[in-house]
Amino acid sequence: MTPAPRKPASASSGPSRRFARFEDLPIAVAVDVALVTAEAGQLHALLVRPTAPEAGGDWALPGGFVDPSESVDAAAERVLAAKAGIEDVFLEQLYTFGAVERDPRTRVVSVAYYALVERARLGAVLQADRRLAPLSVPWEGEAGGRVEALDEKGRALPLAFDHADILGLVVKRLRGKLRYAPIGFELLPDRFPLRALQEIHETVLGRPLNKHSFRRSVLASGLVASANRREKTVGHRPAELYRFQASKPRKDR
Amino acid sequence: MTPAPRKPASASSGPSRRFARFEDLPIAVAVDVALVTAEAGQLHALLVRPTAPEAGGDWALPGGFVDPSESVDAAAERVLAAKAGIEDVFLEQLYTFGAVERDPRTRVVSVAYYALVERARLGAVLQADRRLAPLSVPWEGEAGGRVEALDEKGRALPLAFDHADILGLVVKRLRGKLRYAPIGFELLPDRFPLRALQEIHETVLGRPLNKHSFRRSVLASGLVASANRREKTVGHRPAELYRFQASKPRKDR
DNA sequence: TCGACATATATGCGTCAAGCAACTAAGTGT
DNA sequence: ACACTTAGTTGCTTGACGCATATATGTCGA
Structure with missing residues (x-):
């Protein structure tokens, strides 16, 4: 799922390091937000290119670490406001990704969210570093349901970490939710x-x-x-x- | 929602304490598992009484902190095996609870899971400290959907932290899932x-x-x-x- | 041994939601 | 006036579901 280094960073920082209190356990908590809209018969998600090359320069969902003084929900709102300038939209927790090596640098547990917004509200956001990438959405029954983000020529963009899995789950959730919840209006x-x-x-x-x-x-x-x-x-x-x-x-x- | 101490422990251990690396952020990651079964027309969940009086002596869902070397899913399996002696059952992530003061002692983000098992497999588990409490399940459309755990006389048991919210969400999830997934067989x-x-x-x-x-x-x-x-x-x-x-x-x- | 009893299983039918096709409505442009 | 395009309606069929009722299959007691 992720390339290169296999050992978590916590192990390399001292295999027998002890933590006196459980609040010092070296697991970072992050949020990733999939900002989704629909246009011309396709779903689109906002992607950002990380400034640091830590994630291999891959495109990524807007994300950030949770501050100890804020709730996880608040962190998602903050990330959405800071990285996309979007507030007051449908924002819902999706799933928590907790694989040990999902981020090869260190142990990060990420709580994924998804937000729905109409296309017109994204105008100011789409700049050089940020883009709204169309999603190649697999057929419903298809195995895995892995989703790819496409560039303007229809090629798959490389996505950081397990962000392709997150997008796949977003699509699944939307399909399920559409059966009983009026989420269409959000778009x-x-x-x-x-x-x-x-x-x-x-x-x-x-x-x-x-x-x-x-x-x-x-x-x-x-x-x-x-x-x-x-x-x-x-x-x-x-x-x-x-x-x-x-x-x-x-x-x- | 929770009584007494209001300030998170991290604040009391030094208001201006800095963390050189993000993996030292003092947010603990925990899992809580609702082990659910059905009997005599009622849903039941396994509750344990914490040995330490930290949680006010309230009944609680089996839970524990995630070890840095294990995935969050693996932590849920480990907790279920350790506290209920149950393996190889339907176990699925439910929701992540990330309110700042959900645990008054310190900052804990909890990934909640639910497991389904037939009643007969629980026989060995029901001892003095552990009990299978029937749930008072509110009517579907009811506001909030807060669920209570009942003792043998029908009185509501005090539940630790936000565990009543977790149980409420379990019931909601089961109701939604029953429409399209064959979860009935798990019970x-x-x-x-x-x-x-x-x-x-x-x-x-x-x-x-x-x-x-x-x-x-x-x-x-x-x-x-x-x-x-x-x-x-x-x-x-x-x-x-x-x-x-x-x-x-x-x-x- | 036979019939009461309890639960399981099948049949018949009415109602309602959803799908397919064809039709009418309301605009613009030639 | 008429072609063209999309909006909205009408009629019919099909299938899922609910309710009521009948039949089936076992035990048990008089």
Whole structure:
């Protein structure tokens, strides 16, 4: 999974070193955040190139160590704000990666998060050092579900550590969550045509959905309300715009 | 959420203490394992009384600190084997609890796991210091979903730290997972009547299921196969016994 | 030995959600 | 006026699920 040095750094710093108190155990706690959006039928994630060549110069998810005075959740928010300038978005813990040698330098346990944001909010972030890379998402049933990040020519970008695994799990989580949670709205602007929501779902699930069925179920869910407005189009009938509505007036289940 | 001392121990050991290397950051990494089984229509979890009165003498989930030389997953397995004598069971990461003051003594980030096992495998474990406590499981839609552990008289046992939150999340996870994963079999012996599987599902979901529908969907799933055997009963028709079958010969979806 | 009893298993049918296809609606441009 | 494109609707079919009821298979007691 990771190249080169195999022994953890803690071992090389003294095999018989003892720690008087458990809070001195040399395990660093970090967070990695996958900032995901959808555009043109593909999922995209924000990647940064580490300034230091420690990770082999590979592209990486924004991340950082957890400060002892902050909660792990707060660390994820801080990282997202510092490295992407993004606040107040859907941010949820994904999974904790605790393999011994996931970082060849030293022992790091990383709590991975994923955030969802509409594409338009990322404009200011996309600079030289930071990029929004499209993800090559494998078919749902495929073994492993390993996800690659692609550059502008469709080549796979080398990802640091186990960050490809993290992205793979993000996609799995999104697919599972879409079945019962309204996460599609996180990737859309305030007002949107139903077709855009369907495209989001199809992008996440990786398969086409029936227009009538989708429309029927979304409207019946009570999660959307008409904005009494229409989109501006250039050669065809404009679609009605909807907005997300938190209330969920279904009977039960 | 937790009583008494509010300041983390790291602060009291020197407010301006610096750490030369990030691996000396004073955050301890621990695992807590909820060992869950089902019996008589109720979920049960294994609780231990800490030998030291550090946690206020409250009942707690089996847990321990992660050793720098082992993965977090391995630590969970080790804790389960050491404190419950249980190996080779369904064991899955649940969530990582990272609030600053979840343990009033010092900063501990805990990776929670849950394990499923059939009741019969727990026999040797239930001793004076360890107990299998029934869980009072709130109704699905209920706010918070906080779960209590009950003693033999139905009174709520005081639980250490945020362990009640962990148990609440276990129940939520089980309910969600039951929809698409065959976790019911983990709680049953090798051969079982379908009625027992339905009882497991009803216990986890907290609501009755239609017998015909349940039977139909389970048999259609291809996950069970007849064991060509019947249970031994004492006054009525015996049920056919089934066994879990890994293959899943459905077309898709 | 036979019938009451309890639980298992099957049958029939109504309801509802989802899928497929074809149709109508509302814009722009020639 | 008519072609073109996308939006939205209608009708029908299929399949999953729920409820009620009937039949099956064992034990047990009169």
